[in-house]
Amino acid sequence: MAEATDVQMLSFTARSVPLVFQQNNRARRIIMRLDYGSSRIVVVLPKRTSRDEGKRFVLSNKEWIAERLDQLPETVPFEHGAVIPFLGVDHRIRHRPNARGVVWCEDQEIHVAGQEAHLRRRVADWLKLEARREIEMRAHAKAEQIGRKIKRITIRDTKSRWGSCTSEGELSFSWRLILAPRHVLDYVISHEIAHLKEMNHGPRFWKLCGELCRTVNASREWLEENGTELYRYGR
Incomplete structure (x- = not known):
């Protein structure tokens, strides 16, 4: 089972996004996904893969991340008139x-x-x-x-x-x-x-x-x- 081991911030032009690293010994490769529920990037690291390697993988796909962040819908808080x-x-x-x-x-x-x-x-x-x-x-x-x-x-x-x-x-x-x-x-x-x-x-x-x-x-x-x-x- 994957377990969160570290949280960092990934900066873009207009925003910063949490970058969460999870270690999963059963994973065969680095997996990256956008968690729509919390607007964060989750990076799953296989056994013997360091967070530095994971971060380099993320930075090499920064354009992909930016495109998906732009697709996130505008939030609607529970407030009067919403x-x-x-x-x-x-x-x-x-x-x-x-x-x-x-x-x-x-x-x-x-x-x-x-x-x-x-x-x-x-x-x-x-x-x-x-x-x-x-x-x-x-x-x-x-x-x-x-x-x-x-x-x-x-x-x-x-x-x-x-x-x-x-x-x-x-x-x-x-x-x-x-x-x-x-x-x-x-x-x-x-x-x-x-x-x-x-x-x-x-x-x-x-x-x-x-x-x-x-x-x-x-x-x-x-x-x-x-x-x-x-x-x-x-x-």
Whole structure:
């Protein structure tokens, strides 16, 4: 398993980007990728490869990095007036300092009571709670449909995958799926539930996945085209 060992800053004309080195003894070559979730460059180093070698590799590909940094979408913080997707539908955040309660959704608006200093955290907490509610409801229903049981469901802010499933029946999902359209959320849940029965991506797995979700192809295409956009929000 790769493990972060060092963080440096890589400077460009208009910005500086964190450069994270990870050592992975199973890697056969230096691997470089842009982490869209945290806007950082991750460099995976094979066994007996120094960070200096890794940095030289990065500098030789600086133009490639610059091009991808330019493609990063503009961030949208959780603040009054911001428009964010909720289950794929745009909602505007409204700060209601004198209102009672915490956060509620009404007429495509997300209302946030209390002090402005707490607004960002409250919106994030509300979205994570909604993600858990929606995911748990759908996941348990689908697991029952195929005669399997879920040991545990974890909601995280994952960077490399939207969901995962272990052989012990432990599922993990990104809370950012609550920002995606319902059919995309449903597909990711169906995908991981199918793994409870088929721990592979063979024909039987995809057949079962299709039985659990009617929009497999369309949802996969949506994630490929729009998935990185979900990392714009709350940053």
